[in-house]
Amino acid sequence: MNYWTQLSFLNTKYAKMLYVIILSVLIVKILNRFIDGLFHRQTKIIKTNENRIKTLGGLLKSLLKYTVYFVALLILLDLAGINTSSLLTAAGIGGIAVGFGAQSLVKDVIAGFFILFEDQYQVGDYIETGEVEGFVEEVGFRITKLRDFGGQLHIIPNGEIKRVTNHTRGNMRALVKVKVSYEENIERVFSILREICEEIKTLEYIKEGPDVLGITDFGLEGIEFTIISKTTPLKQWAVEREIRKKIKERFEKEKISFAYFKAPLKGA
The missing domain is CATH 2.30.30.60 (SH3 type barrels.)
Structure with a gap:
C-alpha cells in the first residue's frame, strides 16, 4: 500500500514542481560548464584577453540563467493552477509603460556589451x-x-x-619642436640635435628614433626644428620631457640661443 502511495505522489503537482526546480538547476549548471569550456577554448585559440573573456562569459551565463529560471517560474505557476497567460498580458501592459523609461538603461547595457565584445x-x-x-x-x-x-x-x-x-594600443609618437635664433649656424644646430637623439635612443621605451626631421617652419621668432620618435604606450610624454631637458642642457653649454618673441618698444 505504501509503495502505491509513493508512486501516486510522484505524479502529483507537488512532485512535478519539485522536478521542475531540480531540472532547472541542473540545466543552469550544465550550461555554465559548457560556456566555461567554450570560452576557455576560445581564449587559447584567438589569444584574447582572459579578463574580457571572463566578463563576456559571465554575461552569457547570467542571461541564460535568468531565462531558464523565468521559464521554470512560469511552469511552476501553471502547475499551481495560476493562469500565466493573464499574468503575461498584465506584465506586458506594465512593461510598455516601464519600457519608455528604461530605454536609456537598455541603450547603456547594449553599448556596454559591444564595448566589451x-x-x-x-x-x-x-x-x-x-x-x-x-x-x-x-x-x-x-x-x-x-x-x-x-x-x-x-x-x-x-x-x-x-x-x-x-592611447594604449600600438606605439605612440613623441614630438618635440624647438626654435632657435636666425643668427645661429643651422648645420651646428643640426649636429647637436642629432647627438641628443643618439643619447636618447638608449631609453628602453623608445621603439623607433628619435630623428631630427629638419627645419619645419620659419617663424617671426626664429627657425623651428622638429624631432619625432615612436614609443611604447603612454611613454611619449616622458620621452618628450627627456628630449627637452637634453636640448636645454646642450644649448646652454654650446651657447645656442633659443628663439623668443621680442616685443617692439613703444615709441621706437
Whole structure:
C-alpha cells in the first residue's frame, strides 16, 4: 500500500514542481560548464584577453540563467493552477509603460556589451571619449569609470560614448619642436640635435628614433626644428620631457640661443 502511495505522489503537482526546480538547476549548471569550456577554448585559440573573456562569459551565463529560471517560474505557476497567460498580458501592459523609461538603461547595457565584445578598451587603458579623458578604472555593462590626471573620477553611461580614442594600443609618437635664433649656424644646430637623439635612443621605451626631421617652419621668432620618435604606450610624454631637458642642457653649454618673441618698444 505504501509503495502505491509513493508512486501516486510522484505524479502529483507537488512532485512535478519539485522536478521542475531540480531540472532547472541542473540545466543552469550544465550550461555554465559548457560556456566555461567554450570560452576557455576560445581564449587559447584567438589569444584574447582572459579578463574580457571572463566578463563576456559571465554575461552569457547570467542571461541564460535568468531565462531558464523565468521559464521554470512560469511552469511552476501553471502547475499551481495560476493562469500565466493573464499574468503575461498584465506584465506586458506594465512593461510598455516601464519600457519608455528604461530605454536609456537598455541603450547603456547594449553599448556596454559591444564595448566589451569588440575590445574597444579595458581596465588600465588611457582613452579619450570626446570631452573626458583618463585611465579606465572600471568597465561595466552600464557605465565606464575614468580617472583623469587631476585625480577626478568620471562616470560615463556607455550609451553616451560615441567616439573613443585609445592611447594604449600600438606605439605612440613623441614630438618635440624647438626654435632657435636666425643668427645661429643651422648645420651646428643640426649636429647637436642629432647627438641628443643618439643619447636618447638608449631609453628602453623608445621603439623607433628619435630623428631630427629638419627645419619645419620659419617663424617671426626664429627657425623651428622638429624631432619625432615612436614609443611604447603612454611613454611619449616622458620621452618628450627627456628630449627637452637634453636640448636645454646642450644649448646652454654650446651657447645656442633659443628663439623668443621680442616685443617692439613703444615709441621706437
